[in-house]
Amino acid sequence: MRQCSYAQAIREAHAELLRHDPRVFVCGQGVWNPWYAGKSLLGLDKEFGRERVFDCPVSENATTGAAIGAAIVGMRPIVFHARMDFMLLAADPIVNQAANWSYLFGGQVSVPVVIRAVVNRGGEQGAQHSQSLQALFAHIPGLKVVMPATPYDAKGLLVAAVRDGNPVLYLDDRWLYESEGDVPEGLYEVPIGSAAIRRSGKEVTIIATSYMASEALKAAETLAQRGIDVELIDLRTIKPWDRDLVYSSVGKTGRLVIADAAWMSGGIAADIAAAVAGDIFHALKAPIGRVCLPDVPAPTSAALERAYYVGAEDIVASVEKVLL
Amino acid sequence: MDATIQVGGAAAASRSLLRMMLLIRLVEERIGELVSAGEIKTPCHLSIGQEAIAAGVCAALSRQDTVWGGHRSHGHYLAKGGDLPEMMAEVFGRVTGCSKGRGGSMHLVAPAQGLYGTVPLVGATIPLAVGAGLASKLRHEPHVAVAFFGDGATEEGHFHESLNLAALYRLPVLFVCENNFYSTHMPLSARRLKDNIVQAADAAGMPGIRLDGNDVLAVLDGTRQAVAQARAGAGPCLLECRTYRWRGHVGPAWDLEVGERRRSELDEWMPKDPILRLRRRLIEEGQSTNELDALEPAIRGEIEAAVTFARESPLPDDSDLFRHVYAPRRT
Numbered sequence: 304m305r306q307c308s309y310a311q312a313i314r315e316a317h318a319e320l321l322r323h324d325p326r327v328f329v330c331g332q333g334v335w336n337p338w339y340a341g342k343s344l345l346g347l348d349k350e351f352g353r354e355r356v357f358d359c360p361v362s363e364n365a366t367t368g369a370a371i372g373a374a375i376v377g378m379r380p381i382v383f384h385a386r387m388d389f390m391l392l393a394a395d396p397i398v399n400q401a402a403n404w405s406y407l408f409g410g411q412v413s414v415p416v417v418i419r420a421v422v423n424r425g426g427e428q429g430a431q432h433s434q435s436l437q438a439l440f441a442h443i444p445g446l447k448v449v450m451p452a453t454p455y456d457a458k459g460l461l462v463a464a465v466r467d468g469n470p471v472l473y474l475d476d477r478w479l480y481e482s483e484g485d486v487p488e489g490l491y492e493v494p495i496g497s498a499a500i501r502r503s504g505k506e507v508t509i510i511a512t513s514y515m516a517s518e519a520l521k522a523a524e525t526l527a528q529r530g531i532d533v534e535l536i537d538l539r540t541i542k543p544w545d546r547d548l549v550y551s552s553v554g555k556t557g558r559l560v561i562a563d564a565a566w567m568s569g570g571i572a573a574d575i576a577a578a579v580a581g582d583i584f585h586a587l588k589a590p591i592g593r594v595c596l597p598d599v600p601a602p603t604s605a606a607l608e609r610a611y612y613v614g615a616e617d618i619v620a621s622v623e624k625v626l627l
Numbered sequence: 628m629d630a631t632i633q634v635g636g637a638a639a640a641s642r643s644l645l646r647m648m649l650l651i652r653l654v655e656e657r658i659g660e661l662v663s664a665g666e667i668k669t670p671c672h673l674s675i676g677q678e679a680i681a682a683g684v685c686a687a688l689s690r691q692d693t694v695w696g697g698h699r700s701h702g703h704y705l706a707k708g709g710d711l712p713e714m715m716a717e718v719f720g721r722v723t724g725c726s727k728g729r730g731g732s733m734h735l736v737a738p739a740q741g742l743y744g745t746v747p748l749v750g751a752t753i754p755l756a757v758g759a760g761l762a763s764k765l766r767h768e769p770h771v772a773v774a775f776f777g778d779g780a781t782e783e784g785h786f787h788e789s790l791n792l793a794a795l796y797r798l799p800v801l802f803v804c805e806n807n808f809y810s811t812h813m814p815l816s817a818r819r820l821k822d823n824i825v826q827a828a829d830a831a832g833m834p835g836i837r838l839d840g841n842d843v844l845a846v847l848d849g850t851r852q853a854v855a856q857a858r859a860g861a862g863p864c865l866l867e868c869r870t871y872r873w874r875g876h877v878g879p880a881w882d883l884e885v886g887e888r889r890r891s892e893l894d895e896w897m898p899k900d901p902i903l904r905l906r907r908r909l910i911e912e913g914q915s916t917n918e919l920d921a922l923e924p925a926i927r928g929e930i931e932a933a934v935t936f937a938r939e940s941p942l943p944d945d946s947d948l949f950r951h952v953y954a955p956r957r958t
Contacts, residue, residue, distance in 0.1 A: 328765060354764075354765065355765065357796075359792070360788070360791055360792065360795065362788035362789075362791065362792060364754065364784060364785045364788055365753075365754040365757060365785050365788030365789045365791070365792045366754075366788075366792065367754070368751075368753070368754020368755055368757065368758065368785060368789070369754050369755070369757040369758035369761055369789075369792060370758060371754075371755055371758060372695075372743075372752075372754060372755030372756060372757060372758020372759045372761070372762075372772075373758035373759065373761050373762040373765075374758070375743050375744070375755065375758070375759070376693060376743065376758070376759045376762045377762065378758075378761075378762045378765065378766075380758075395748060395751055395785070396751070396754060396755075396785075399746075399748050399751060400746065400748070400751055400755065403746075404744060405951050405952065405953060405954045406729060406951045406952050407726060407729055407730055407734050407744075407746070408726045408727075408729070408730065408734065408736040408744060409726050409727025409728070409729055409730075409950075409951055410727070410950065410951035410954060411726075411727075411736055411738055412736060412738060412743060412744060413954030413957070414954075415954075415957070444952050445952055445953065447953075466956065467956060468953075468954045468955065468956045468957045469953045469954050
């Protein structure tokens with residue numbers, strides 16, 4: 304199959320959605336310039352016109368609110384936030400408005416909006432350019448949250464998000480932009496709420512989100528060389544996460560490590576661990592391992608960044624611990 | 628009830644405006660009584676004294692024009708053509724309510740009439756109205772979007788962000804500030820150095836027009852001009868409609884202890900009652916007093932029918948709690 308980078312796959316999803324659905328438009332800060340978006344939006348304004356692909360003033364709140372208002376009256380907007388940190392200035396339209404409107408008005412009004420934010424860690428950018436806040440938004444009823452880890456999913460999840468009919472947070476990771484993978488041409492969907500098994504195994508289940516899914520693949524290879532057979536699940540959708548697949552895998556292996564490059568406290572790993580312990584405790588043969596960021600803001604100095612971020616080695620260590 | 632005035636002469640149009648203002652007044656007075664009696668529990672914010680703005684603005688709109696409101700939006704709902712029994716049932720928390728019993732007084736909706744939602748986060752629907760204007764522009768439709776908000780909302784960042792966005796993209800949006808000089812218990816003078824809300828329009832690069840919000844004909848005329856400009860592609864407009872909230876922030880009380888000048892302000896503003904003013908004018912123009920007097924009992928009959936409908940409607944079922952968190956997929 305044709306190979307594409309993760310960033311190209313995101314761009315292609317935008318382009319095909321814009322081409323096939325006149326209700327789709329793209330807005331946000333940095334839409335006209337690769338400075339923030341890399342190649343993920345490159346040239347869309349030239350291809351589809353600056354009326355449908357428009358860069359915006361530094362007004363996250365009004366821009367996101369306008370996308371939500373347009374969605375309520377029948378458009379299918381994709382609003383772009385160059386960093387997830389910046390998106391917090393739009394917390395009211397996302398959390399108070401978009402998440403609530405369907406419920407609040409008894410299903411008579413819906414909000415088919417995609418709110419896209421880029422997670423861009425490292426690079427000595429520090430505390431306000433590096434946050435991965437999926438748990439904050441997964442907490443809110445009415446929102447859906449997806450985090451693609453492969454080029455195939457990057458395209459298919461964006462298509463599914465635009466067609467879903469609900470507010471969907473689409474969180475992509477700048478560290479994955481250059482990764483290559485199979486990407487079909489044309490429109491296709493990766494269903495929201497469905498996780499994927501990246502590697503089948505019998506001894507330990509690893510559940511990983513976004514960038515950590517690629518780290519977990521490396522960890523699985525290292526572990527295989529040591530004779531440890533892991534099953535790797537790429538969660539793909541943070542909310543609603545795929546209980547069926549997670550429970551069937553843990554039911555088989557009896558051991559679980561969850562890797563999510565966000566903070567430990569109140570995180571998605573905590574949510575999954577609590578659900579597994581609460582619902583299928585009898586299946587567990589060992590305590591659940593969590594590989595997450597320590598509960599401190601992202602530092603700038605590269606020396607501290609090395610201490611802060613987690614990766615394949617941490618996953619390997621956690622798997623070995625649950626096997627002790 | 629059609630929000631658009633079927634022009635059968637200026638006299639009929641004015642009588643229709645009077646009827647709408649009277650409907651809003653009497654509905655809210657009745658809601659106030661039912662709150663005092665303990666029958667309505669949801670927080671109800673009354674617009675008594677401010678009826679000319681909802682009635683005047685909405686009379687200048689077509690059904691497809693959208694309206695977005697806040698916590699004090701009974702008037703916007705009714706003036707845009709929302710169904711009275713459904714609103715009353717909503718305030719009673721009944722499943723037959725316009726929001727199926729999930730909204731109460733602060734969350735009203737009538738999508739078929741172009742009222743897409745009213746919510747109490749101050750100014751929250753201002754950017755949403757900008758989005759509706761953006762949709763009109765992208766779809767090449769003539770519809771305008773109207774954001775109703777109070778003076779308090781002009782202190783929020785999203786008000787200024789929204790004005791800038793709408794002006795920059797020349798969107799068909801009317802920003803209607805109902806300046807009643809109070810945000811909850813706080814008078815405008817305690818929140819702002821100058822009484823200059825309308826100047827925000829100038830900073831964003833759009834016309835800002837100050838209107839007598841207690842003169843329904845002035846509101847109608849000002850809105851018609853702004854709507855015509857917006858439909859012609861000239862972009863948005865800020866209308867500051869100056870008025871006064873007779874009752875307290877929430878509920879039927881008069882809140883005389885709030886602010887330093889509530890008593891003297893009421894003495895100044897109550898004679899400017901928009902309903903009395905229009906009525907006097909219509910009588911001067913030769914309309915029959917008897918005909919105008921006949922409006923009130925007819926409206927009261929409608930209101931009692933709505934209250935009966937609400938009282939007799941079922942409460943939502945427990946299983947309803949889990950419905951509509953997500954909308955069904957609509958590709």
